[in-house]
Amino acid sequence: DTEVTQTPKHLVMGMTNKKSLKCEQHMGHRAMYWYKQKAKKPPELMFVYSYEKLSINESVPSRFSPECPNSSLLNLHLHALQPEDSALYLCASSPSGPDEKLFFGSGTQLSVL
């Protein structure tokens, strides 16, 4: 299994909602990532978990809260988002470190109304 699976594929939420994005991989990778990608822009790193510990947090607003329950799962909890947070949210994994090749999921397209 060489896939990174993200659910849901699409999400529409209001600014007062609480929702979660989920990511799963079964490649035995120990590093997992959240990226945010606006239309026609490159992905921007949000968070890195290495061996289930948060190792990089790129000054992301607290309305985004990551969680890594185990080495195969990565969640992104969303609360009180703004319309400008609408974007494609990409999860990725790599064998151990942040400079290795990343395996990306297909992303969750998020729209905040």
Place this chain on the structure above:
Amino acid sequence: AQSVTQPDIHITVSEGASLELRCNYSYGATPYLFWYVQSPGQGLQLLLKYFSGDTLVQGIKGFEAEFKRSQSSFNLRKPSVHWSDAAEYFCAVGAGDGLTFGKGTHLIIQP
């Protein structure tokens, strides 16, 4: 901090023609370098990577890239493009704190 420049926002190539996408990086040491491809609404797929050793790197789908330290470049090439190569191409550099992506080059294939 490291940075990546992809000078071409759009490139149009005829099907069957050769392709070169440019990438320049800025980093104090030899970084890890990557090329990814993204189709609309999809995640990114790794085409190839350079860590060390041979400066000509072979990747998937017939792509190759050449690392030139003197020019701080890592250009992507393909001898003959197919219509299915139309996509967004990102060059990325890794320097210990996660990958930094260039702004991307949108590749259009003309029949």
